[in-house]
Amino acid sequence: MKLSDMPKQKFKLKHHINLFIVLGLFLIFLTFELTSGLRQSVRDLLVQIAYSAILAVSLNIVVGLLGELSLGHAGFMCVGAYIGGLIGNALWSSVPHIAALIAAMIGGGCAAAIAGLLIGIPTLRLKGDYLAITTLAFGEIVRNIFKNQAVFGKALGLSTSYYGKNLFIIAWIALFFTVLFAQNLQKSKHGRAIQAIRDSEISAKAMGVDVTYYKLVAFVLAAFFAGVAGALYAHNVTPVRDTFFKFDKSIEILVMVVLGGMGNLTGSLIAAFALTFVNVKLDVWLSGDLASIKKIVYAAILIIVVIWNNAPALRSIREKYSLMRWWTDMRERMPKPQKEEAEPPTTANWDKIPTKIPMDSIISTDISVREEEDPNASERKPEVK
Amino acid sequence: MSFISTIINGLSLGGIYALIALGYTMVYGIAKMLNFAHGDIIMVGAYAIVSFISLTGHPLLGIVAACVICTLLGMGVEESAYRPLRGASPLAVLITAIGVSYMLQGLAQLFYGSAPIPVNIASFGAVEIFGAQVQVSSLLTLGLCIIIMVVLTLFIKFTKVGRAMLAVSEDRAAAQLMGIDTNGIILLTFAIGSCLAAFASTFYLMQIPSASPDLGSMPGIKAFTAAVIGGIGSIPGAMIGGIMLGVIEKFSLSIDVLSPYTTSVEFLLLILILLIRPTGILGKVKREKV
Numbered sequence: 272m273k274l275s276d277m278p279k280q281k282f283k284l285k286h287h288i289n290l291f292i293v294l295g296l297f298l299i300f301l302t303f304e305l306t307s308g309l310r311q312s313v314r315d316l317l318v319q320i321a322y323s324a325i326l327a328v329s330l331n332i333v334v335g336l337l338g339e340l341s342l343g344h345a346g347f348m349c350v351g352a353y354i355g356g357l358i359g360n361a362l363w364s365s366v367p368h369i370a371a372l373i374a375a376m377i378g379g380g381c382a383a384a385i386a387g388l389l390i391g392i393p394t395l396r397l398k399g400d401y402l403a404i405t406t407l408a409f410g411e412i413v414r415n416i417f418k419n420q421a422v423f424g425k426a427l428g429l430s431t432s433y434y435g436k437n438l439f440i441i442a443w444i445a446l447f448f449t450v451l452f453a454q455n456l457q458k459s460k461h462g463r464a465i466q467a468i469r470d471s472e473i474s475a476k477a478m479g480v481d482v483t484y485y486k487l488v489a490f491v492l493a494a495f496f497a498g499v500a501g502a503l504y505a506h507n508v509t510p511v512r513d514t515f516f517k518f519d520k521s522i523e524i525l526v527m528v529v530l531g532g533m534g535n536l537t538g539s540l541i542a543a544f545a546l547t548f549v550n551v552k553l554d555v556w557l558s559g560d561l562a563s564i565k566k567i568v569y570a571a572i573l574i575i576v577v578i579w580n581n582a583p584a585l586r587s588i589r590e591k592y593s594l595m596r597w598w599t600d601m602r603e604r605m606p607k608p609q610k611e612e613a614e615p616p617t618t619a620n621w622d623k624i625p626t627k628i629p630m631d632s633i634i635s636t637d638i639s640v641r642e643e644e645d646p647n648a649s650e651r652k653p654e655v656k
Numbered sequence: 657m658s659f660i661s662t663i664i665n666g667l668s669l670g671g672i673y674a675l676i677a678l679g680y681t682m683v684y685g686i687a688k689m690l691n692f693a694h695g696d697i698i699m700v701g702a703y704a705i706v707s708f709i710s711l712t713g714h715p716l717l718g719i720v721a722a723c724v725i726c727t728l729l730g731m732g733v734e735e736s737a738y739r740p741l742r743g744a745s746p747l748a749v750l751i752t753a754i755g756v757s758y759m760l761q762g763l764a765q766l767f768y769g770s771a772p773i774p775v776n777i778a779s780f781g782a783v784e785i786f787g788a789q790v791q792v793s794s795l796l797t798l799g800l801c802i803i804i805m806v807v808l809t810l811f812i813k814f815t816k817v818g819r820a821m822l823a824v825s826e827d828r829a830a831a832q833l834m835g836i837d838t839n840g841i842i843l844l845t846f847a848i849g850s851c852l853a854a855f856a857s858t859f860y861l862m863q864i865p866s867a868s869p870d871l872g873s874m875p876g877i878k879a880f881t882a883a884v885i886g887g888i889g890s891i892p893g894a895m896i897g898g899i900m901l902g903v904i905e906k907f908s909l910s911i912d913v914l915s916p917y918t919t920s921v922e923f924l925l926l927i928l929i930l931l932i933r934p935t936g937i938l939g940k941v942k943r944e945k946v
Contacts, residue, residue, distance in 0.1 A: 340747060340750070393927070393931055394927065394930070394931070396934065397930055397934050398934075399746075400684075400690060400746075400884075400888065401884065401930055401934060401935065401936075403690075404880065404881065404884045404926065404930075405926070405927055405930060407877065408881065408923035408924075408926050408927055409923070409927075411877070411919055411920075411923050412919070412920045412923045412924060414919075415916075415917060415918075415919040415920045416917070416920055418916075419916040419917060518873070518877065522754055525751070525754075526751065526754070529747070529748075529751050533747070561766075562765075563761075563762040563763070563764075563765035563766040563770075563869075564762070564766065565762075566758050566759070566761060566762030566765070567758075567759055567762035567763060567766065569758060569762075570755045570756070570757075570758035570759035570762060571755075571759065573751065573752070573754070573755035573758070574737055574752050574755040574756065574759070577741070577748050577751050577752045577755065578737070578740050578741060578752065580748070581741055581744035581745065581748035582740040582741055582744060583741075583742070583743045583744060584740060585740070
């Protein structure tokens with residue numbers, strides 16, 4: 272069958288829910304901005320949400336789709352922020368600001384992707400915890416190297432050009448494209464190959480999937496988008512300091528992916544939105560040492576959610592009170608629209624052919640046949656006695 | 657800094673790393689989980705020492721109190737946060753451990769503030785060895801670390817409980833069938849690991865005499881690196897890895913060109929060793945079967 276002969280997939284809202292979430296929220300805020308103007312704090316929050324979501328969605332490619340734990344995602348963001356900031360600075364006065372920002376985003380993304388390639392080629396043959404600690408090591412190495420370069424301002428940080436109040440528009444467009452890419456990747460041939468590696472590396476290899484190649488692809492793509500997020504960050508906050516990209520930042524991104532449900536794009540998005548919002552709000556309310564309350568609350572939520580979702584002992588309670596089940600119950604209770612009688616099928620109806628044989632009859636015949644076939648069965652018994 | 661003092665300082669720092677790495681590696685070997693909160697148990701130990709010294713004025717009492725508090729804390733964390741997740745996916749346990757680590761840091765900051773608190777356990781001065789000035793506390797740390805490691809190795813090799821720990825680390829299900837109380841053994845492992853962390857915090861405060869909420873995170877990560885270098889799950893491996901890392905850190909710090917890049921040097925060492933031996937120096941190579 273040719274590709275053109277295949278029936279076209281019907282457009283369904285639930286297949287594109289991620290894009291609608293992003294687009295919907297973006298349009299709502301854009302309308303507010305155009306009609307009455309948003310407050311600066313809201314714009315800032317929107318930029319932070321956008322780059323957090325880009326980070327979460329990109330990490331989801333490695334952790335959710337490929338199934339390898341990466342603890343150094345902030346390292347790629349760091350590369351993107353420093354390189355993107357440098358590119359932005361170089362172009363700031365010569366070209367329009369938006370062109371400089373886009374160049375910075377692409378340049379930062381590419382630099383991060385190259386970093387991903389460099390670290391990925393030697394280390395991706397490692398597995399599990401060993402790969403995780405290597406990515407952690409990578410994040411720390413990157414931070415340490417950038418901190419000690421005079422070009423990047425050493426410990427004082429790289430002073431970058433602040434894009435201005437409309438950064439959130441660019442950031443959300445970047446988020447839209449990231450989500451679009453991640454969603455299409457998940458459904459494509461390449462995405463399926465990556466998910467096959469997650470489910471079983473050996474089976475994937477046996478099916479002809481080039482494991483090393485696809486691992487590298489997932490790693491480099493995730494690094495690219497992290498670099499883009501870094502470049503966005505560099506044009507929102509100045510100076511860019513290495514302390515922002517500490518190990519804690521990588522963990523924060525990982526928490527978003529895990530809380531959203533690994534491999535679930537919508538979950539990652541929602542978790543990124545919610546956690547960034549809560550983080551920023553708590554930062555405003557709690558100052559000084561009271562900021563530790565944020566850490567405690569954050570930690571408590573994390574522990575409770577993970578135990579609730581994963582504890583083997585809680586499985587029965589979980590199934591009884593799960594949100595999904597509540598949702599399906601609600602849908603079942605709602606009156607369904609009466610469907611019209613389906614047209615009688617013109618081709619053969621396979622349901623009518625009696626392929627179902629009662630299970631009991633199969634089992635009983637099987638046993639009886641075996642007993643009849645084995646003539647020595649009755650003779651052996653006395654010997655055992 | 658001369659060669660001899662560098663190497664002795666490196667060995668004593670390596671001893672501290674080795675003590676922390678032992679906690680990581682024992683828990684990994686027996687419970688098959690990465691206990692990310694281990695570094696923060698060191699921090700709790702440091703604060704326990706600080707408060708008991710200011711309360712009673714006696715350093716030794718502070719150290720004993722730190723051991724007791726850390727041991728109880730380690731067991732409490734195991735019971736409340738990790739035990740419910742036994743049998744769940746390793747990533748879930750890892751995230752919980754990260755949560756516990758955040759929680760401990762947050763609590764420390766809430767009670768003690770984020771500013772570092774200076775603490776003076778004991779000052780011994782310095783002695784001269786082969787013409788080099790060496791801090792007595794470094795020598796003391798080195799000596800005590802070696803004693804603790806020898807005692808631990810003997811405990812695991814020759815006592816019944818120690819051999820039960822080895823059995824659990826080899827095959828938990830089989831150990832359970834042989835009548836070993838696996839949950840009890842895991843709890844004991846956490847207790848020993850946390851007690852070692854309390855010793856490590858004592859030695860750490862001797863070298864850097866101030867306590868802060870993020871005191872444990874960097875030594876924790878470095879000790880974890882050391883455990884992986886040595887082969888995670890292997891006790892002699894953790895000792896070798898820890899001492900290697902400590903010596904390399906001190907040497908790298910003593911060379912002018914390298915000293916800003918010390919962290920990079922250490923982590924590059926990790927990556928290089930994992931490239932040559934993907935399971936660390938003494939790690940067991942596991943063959944994957946279909």
